[in-house]
Amino acid sequence: MIAFRLGVLLACLQCSIGARILAFIPLPAKSHHFAFWPVFRELAARGHQVDYYTAVPLPNPPKTLRQIIIKDLLADLHGQMSMKGMMELNAPGQTALISEMSLYVARKLFEEEPEVIKLVNSEEKYDMVILEAYFAQEYATALCHKFKAACVSIVPLLDATWVNEMSGLPDNPSYMIDFKADTTDRMTFIQRLKNVYIWTSTTLFSYYYTVGPQQEVADKYIRYPGWESRPSVVQLARDMDLILVNSHVSLGYPFPKAPHVKEVGGMNLAPNKPLPKDLQDFMDSATDGVIYFSYGSNVDMNELTREGKFDAFIKVFRKLKQKVLWKWKGSEIPKVDAPNVKIQEWFPQQDILAHKNTKIFLTHGGLMSLIEAINHGVPLIGTAVFGDQPKNLRFVEHVGIGVQLKYDNLTEESLTWAVNEILGNPSYKNSMKKRSELFKDRPMTPVDEGVYWVEYVLRHGKVLQPASARMPFYQVYLLDVLGTLVVSALLALWLTKRTLRAICSLCCGSKQNVVPKSKKRQ
Known part of the structure; x- marks a missing residue:
């Protein structure tokens, strides 16, 4: 009994002293960083030393969070593919696009970024390495081997075939849906047939198209004494101590997960803050309500103008009694002759959704936006562009918390119908209220849960990982x-x-x- 208590005391002492954690997240997808910032911040606040390699720096980091800022290497690629082009990509095409972007960033990093080159050659000691391994960044798992550290992967999406494959509990495509599938978990025969195609193509494409170049990057650039005997990047990607997923049962469909896969969706949520005075006055005076319109940080709103969609939105907004806040991402903010419409480059989205007068959220269906809307109980009108967005918006329709408009059907008539449908039918608000209660009903906050599991692995090691995670697929x-x-x-x-x-x-x-x-x- 004394020995047991002493062991517990030593384990707690180790965590109280603080671990050295390397967070290597080089892909500059902003929403991916936003989702896990609070965990990095909280780990640092609890006394752990966090070295964070990023192109999306965290504002006002704690003293024990050292940020190593690297170049946004995707800036050159922005705008090379149109919104419509992204919508037309099939499942293998999306996998290929993500892979090519990641490989482009990786090669540039290891050839041109001094801080990354320095990291590979460093003799630093780390207790844990946190990566985004399953978003076509398997090459980075070589850092876990280099530093002989516990390995944790973060996943910014919901259900993902490749994550389940790597975690040792592969998908059953009869009801488990990859994030690229535009369906619910209640599928017809044809939908199951399509889901089998997505599952098969994603798995085979990842094994035989993505992994090879990832291995080449690791072998060429991540070299250190003993690298020759290093396991393959697939073996290292399977050998995770912990996988933190930005999901929750209220955000999608329930399905089995491996013991070391933990759902911590909602970490991006922040306490409500007062709005700037001009926004507070604008929203308080909206007696008929406010519609908030944002397509996230990656969709170029100028495409709406080029394809004639902008005029449809303006015509609808002018006729409304409600006021409209429109977040504009693009080269130039247009001037709009409509007193009820306010267009800006940025809005405090969570605080706007928290306002009692917000009635509708016009969104592209990104996961972060879905989480924030559900948290604050605001019904949605969605138009999907890429990745997980079609599936997210199909879920929104399925559970009755909003409606979806296809991009080709963004017309004055369809927009008018959608707005009137949400405003005139209380079932959407009621369903969203129930969904919000489900989302919030949990034993601890998402950040506390994420940090708990990280510290659990620091204390106990690879005890959660099932044997299947390291077994070959056959x-x-x-x-x-x-x-x-x-x-x-x-x-x-x-x-x-x-x-x-x-x-x-x-x-x-x-x-x-x-x-x-x-x-x-x-």
């Missing part, structure tokens, strides 16, 4: 056992057939050798 799927059974069955059939033939031959041969007595007398 063992996980029992292909070797099934193959043996099939071969054994075929061999048994063959032997049975040969035996029966032999018996028949003996019987027939015996009959031919028996001479009738009558013939003998003659």
